[in-house]
Amino acid sequence: MGRYLIRRLLQAIPVLLGATLLIYAVVFALPGDPIASMSGEKRMDPDIVGILRDQYHLNDPFIVQYWHYISGVFQGDFGRTFAGVEVSEIIASKFQVTLNLAFTALVMEAVIGVGLGLYAALRRGRAQDTLVLASTLVLISIPTLVTGFVLQLLLGVKLKQSTGIEIFPVAGVSDGLRSYLLPAFVLAGTSIAYLARLTRTNLAETLRADYIRTAVAKGLPRRRVIGRHALRNALIPLVTYLGADLGTLMGGAVITETIFNLPGIGQELFRSVYERQQPVVVGIVTLLVLVYILANLIVDLLYAVLDPRIRYE
Amino acid sequence: MRVFKGAKIIAGAALLSLGLAACGSGTSTGDAGGADQPVRMRIGEPQKLFYPSDTVESEGAEVLASIFAPLVKYDEDKKPVEFVAESIKTNDNRVWTIKIKSKFTWHNGEKLIAQNYVDAWNYAANQENAQSTNYFFARVRGYDALNPGEGKTPSTDKMSGLRALDEETFQVTLKQPFSQFLTMLGYSAFYPLPKAAFDDNGKVTEAYAKKPIGQGMFQIDKPYNKGTDQTINLTQYEGFPLDKPKFKKLQFKVYNSAETAWNDLQAGNIDIQEQLPPSAISAAKAELGDRYIDQEDASIGYLGFPLVASDVYDDPRIRRAISMAIDRKTITETVFSGTRAPADDFINPLLPGYRPGACQACVYDPEGAKKLYEEANGPRTLQLGSNMDNGHKEWIEAVANNLRSNLGVTVELDQVEKFQEILDRLEAKQYTGMFRSGWLIDYPSAENYLTPVFSTGAIKTGANYAGYSNTDFDRLLAKGDSAASLEEGLKYYQQADDLLLRDLPMIPIFYYRMNAAFSEHVRGVRINLLNQVEWASVEKVA
Numbered sequence: 001m002g003r004y005l006i007r008r009l010l011q012a013i014p015v016l017l018g019a020t021l022l023i024y025a026v027v028f029a030l031p032g033d034p035i036a037s038m039s040g041e042k043r044m045d046p047d048i049v050g051i052l053r054d055q056y057h058l059n060d061p062f063i064v065q066y067w068h069y070i071s072g073v074f075q076g077d078f079g080r081t082f083a084g085v086e087v088s089e090i091i092a093s094k095f096q097v098t099l100n101l102a103f104t105a106l107v108m109e110a111v112i113g114v115g116l117g118l119y120a121a122l123r124r125g126r127a128q129d130t131l132v133l134a135s136t137l138v139l140i141s142i143p144t145l146v147t148g149f150v151l152q153l154l155l156g157v158k159l160k161q162s163t164g165i166e167i168f169p170v171a172g173v174s175d176g177l178r179s180y181l182l183p184a185f186v187l188a189g190t191s192i193a194y195l196a197r198l199t200r201t202n203l204a205e206t207l208r209a210d211y212i213r214t215a216v217a218k219g220l221p222r223r224r225v226i227g228r229h230a231l232r233n234a235l236i237p238l239v240t241y242l243g244a245d246l247g248t249l250m251g252g253a254v255i256t257e258t259i260f261n262l263p264g265i266g267q268e269l270f271r272s273v274y275e276r277q278q279p280v281v282v283g284i285v286t287l288l289v290l291v292y293i294l295a296n297l298i299v300d301l302l303y304a305v306l307d308p309r310i311r312y313e
Numbered sequence: 314m315r316v317f318k319g320a321k322i323i324a325g326a327a328l329l330s331l332g333l334a335a336c337g338s339g340t341s342t343g344d345a346g347g348a349d350q351p352v353r354m355r356i357g358e359p360q361k362l363f364y365p366s367d368t369v370e371s372e373g374a375e376v377l378a379s380i381f382a383p384l385v386k387y388d389e390d391k392k393p394v395e396f397v398a399e400s401i402k403t404n405d406n407r408v409w410t411i412k413i414k415s416k417f418t419w420h421n422g423e424k425l426i427a428q429n430y431v432d433a434w435n436y437a438a439n440q441e442n443a444q445s446t447n448y449f450f451a452r453v454r455g456y457d458a459l460n461p462g463e464g465k466t467p468s469t470d471k472m473s474g475l476r477a478l479d480e481e482t483f484q485v486t487l488k489q490p491f492s493q494f495l496t497m498l499g500y501s502a503f504y505p506l507p508k509a510a511f512d513d514n515g516k517v518t519e520a521y522a523k524k525p526i527g528q529g530m531f532q533i534d535k536p537y538n539k540g541t542d543q544t545i546n547l548t549q550y551e552g553f554p555l556d557k558p559k560f561k562k563l564q565f566k567v568y569n570s571a572e573t574a575w576n577d578l579q580a581g582n583i584d585i586q587e588q589l590p591p592s593a594i595s596a597a598k599a600e601l602g603d604r605y606i607d608q609e610d611a612s613i614g615y616l617g618f619p620l621v622a623s624d625v626y627d628d629p630r631i632r633r634a635i636s637m638a639i640d641r642k643t644i645t646e647t648v649f650s651g652t653r654a655p656a657d658d659f660i661n662p663l664l665p666g667y668r669p670g671a672c673q674a675c676v677y678d679p680e681g682a683k684k685l686y687e688e689a690n691g692p693r694t695l696q697l698g699s700n701m702d703n704g705h706k707e708w709i710e711a712v713a714n715n716l717r718s719n720l721g722v723t724v725e726l727d728q729v730e731k732f733q734e735i736l737d738r739l740e741a742k743q744y745t746g747m748f749r750s751g752w753l754i755d756y757p758s759a760e761n762y763l764t765p766v767f768s769t770g771a772i773k774t775g776a777n778y779a780g781y782s783n784t785d786f787d788r789l790l791a792k793g794d795s796a797a798s799l800e801e802g803l804k805y806y807q808q809a810d811d812l813l814l815r816d817l818p819m820i821p822i823f824y825y826r827m828n829a830a831f832s833e834h835v836r837g838v839r840i841n842l843l844n845q846v847e848w849a850s851v852e853k854v855a
Contacts, residue, residue: 031729031734031737032730032734037731037732037733038445039445040369040370040732041732041750042369042753042776043774043776044445045448046463046774047460047462047463048440048444048447050463050464051440051443051463052443054463055443081540083360083361083362083539083540084361084362085362085539085540089540090541093540149572152573152576153576160581161580166580169582170580170582171574171577171582172543172566172577172582173543174543258569258570258573259573260573261567261568261569261570261573267569268540271569
C-alpha cells in the first residue's frame, strides 16, 4: 500500500511539469498583445508598450520566457500579474473560496443525491420513485445559468423583499457558510440528479442479487441488509463519480461564481485567459491538475476500503 | 463498520468547509438603515493598484475620484470651473498660471502645495515610469526630453515647461497654444501626489498605490489587496475644506456581473449601480421611479473603413450609402433596450458643439442607400470585423442584416475575441474589411472627439484606426487649438466636424447612455459627465 502510494505520487511529477509547459504554450499562442490590450480599446503609446514588454520579458523567445517562469516556481516564486500582484497571493485567496464552494457542493451531492437514490430504490415502482425520477430529469435538463439566476431571484431577492429577512444572500462571500448554500446547490444540481439516479439503479440491482436474498433468509434485520450488504457494494461507482466530479466542481464553476459574485478560481481563470496573464493561468490549471490527480488517488484507495477483495501492492 | 469511514471522511470535509467559510471576512451586509452603515456602490475590479497617473479605466478612476480632488470640475453647462484651483489664468493659451486654494491638506495632514503637482506630472510624463496617462502631457513643453523613445534614456526627469512659482502657484507652458487645456485638468491624470508617494529613487511606491494618500473627500481605510479584496472601504476626511458629503462611510463592492449587482441592489445590499444590464432597464424604469437615472454618456460607437489597408472603400459615396442603410433607431431600441441612442454627429450630445441631425448620412434611407451604392458600384461582398466581448456581437449582426437586405450584398462577419486582434490584423494588412470601433473622451471637449480619432498625427499613436488623413481637417483643428477662447475654438472644431461628415472615414452608429439606479437608502445621487458620482450631494435616508 505504502509503495503503491509513493509510486502514484512520483508519477504525478512529470504530469504536472508537462501541464505547465503545455498551458504556458497555449496562452503564449493566443493572439492579442497583453500589454497593448491593457488600455482597452485605446491605443497605448508604442514606446510605453515597448518599455513594458521589456519589463515583463515579453520580447524574449518562448522557451526563455518559460524558463524564467519555471525556475521562479522552483524557488517558490509564482510570478506577478501585469498589475504587479503576486500570483501566489491571488491563487491562495481564490482557491479558498472555490474550495469552500466545491466541498459544500460535494456534501450536498453526497447527502441529497445518495439520499434521494436510496429513498427511490427502496420504493421502486411506487409513486415516490416516479417523483424522484421525474424531478431529477427536470434538474438535469435545466442549464446552470437558468437555475442560478432563477434561484437567486426567488430565494435571494424576492424572499428578502417579501419577508425582510435575508436567508440566502444574493451574492458575495461575506456571510460565511450561508453565502455558499445557494451557489453550491446550483453548482451541484446536475450532479445531485445524476447521483440520485445512479444510486437508485445500482442499489435496486444489488438488492436483487443472490447474496442479499441469502442475507434476508438468514434473518438479518432489514437495516443491516441494506446498509451493510447492499449499499456498500453499490457505493463503488458512486465514489468514482464523486471523485471525478470534484475536479469539475472546482474548475468548472465559472458561471456559478459569476452569478453569485464568488471570487473563486473559475472567474479568475476566465479573466486571466482573457488578459493573457500566463503565470496566473498556469498556476491555476496546474493546481487543478493536482486536484484531479489527488482525487483519483483517493478514489482508488477508497475502492480498497469498500471492497476487501481489492488490494494494492 | 468500515463503510462509515467514508461517511466520516465526508463529514470531516464538511466541517473543514464550514471552518474555512467562517474564516471569510466577517462584515455582515444587512440593511443600510443604521448610521454606521456605509453608502455602498458597485464597481468592477480595478485593473491596477491606485497609481493615479496609471489609471485609464473607469473602475479605478471612480475610486480615485473619491480619494482625490481635481483642479477643475464641470458645471451644469459642462464648462470647467475651478475646484482645487483658486484661479487658472492665461493670456495666450500657451502659458497657464494655476493658483491652488490654500486650505487643502493631504490625508496625512501635510499642506497641499504647487510642487506636488509638478512632481506628479513630471513622474507621469517620464517614459521610464511607463505610465499609461503619459500621452496627456505631450502638449507640455519639455515633454519630448522625457520621452526620447524606446531603448533610450531621458536626459532629465523634469519638463522645462512646468515649474512651481511659489507654494501655491505653478506655471505650465505648452508647446503650442491649446484653448481646451483647461478642460483637461479635471481628469485623474492631473491629480497631484504627496511627498509620501515617492521612494528615494523618485518612484511611486507600491505601498502608496495600495493605500493612496489623497486630498479629496474620502480616505481609504486600509491597503487594497488587488485580486483578493472584494470591498474597498473609505471614511470621510474631516480636513476636506469644501462641501463635504452628508455621510461618513463609503464602500465600493466589486461585482464582475452587472446582472448580479442589479439583483443585489433590489435586495438592498448595494445602494448605487452605474451601468445597469440591458435586461434590467425595463424593470428599473417601471419600479424605481426617480431612483433610476438615464442620462447622456460621452462614448460613441463607430463602424470604421480601412482607408489605409484597402482601396475598396475609397469612393465616399460607398461609405455614405452604407451609413444610410443602417437602421440606427431600431438597433438602439431593440438590441440595446435603449441603453444606446442613435448617433447623428461626430460630437457627442453631452458636450457643447454637438449639432442635432448634423450627420445627414445617418438618417435611415434604404432606397436612397441602394441607389447611391449602385451608382458608386460598391463591392458585392462586404467584410465586417468585430470583437465579441462587451456585448458587441448582437448589434454587429443587426448591422450586417441591414446591409444584406438594404444593399443586396453579401456580408461576411469576422468575429474575434478582443478588439486588439482587429487592430493588430489591420496594421499587418491581414484584415481589409470594415470594423467596429468606439471612443470614450479623455476630457470633456468637442476637440477630443476629433484630434485623437481623426487627425493625421493620431494614425500612429492615437485611435485613428481608419487612417484618415486630411490637411484641411488638421489645419482647422490647429486653428481651434489656438483660438482665443473655448467658444471661439468650438467654431473651428465644428468646421472640422463638417469635413468628417462629408468624408465619413468612420460612420457614427450610436451614443452610449448612462443607465444607473440607486436604492431607497440614499437620495441626491448625481452622476457627472466623467461618469463619477458627485458624493457631496448624496445623502443617506434613515
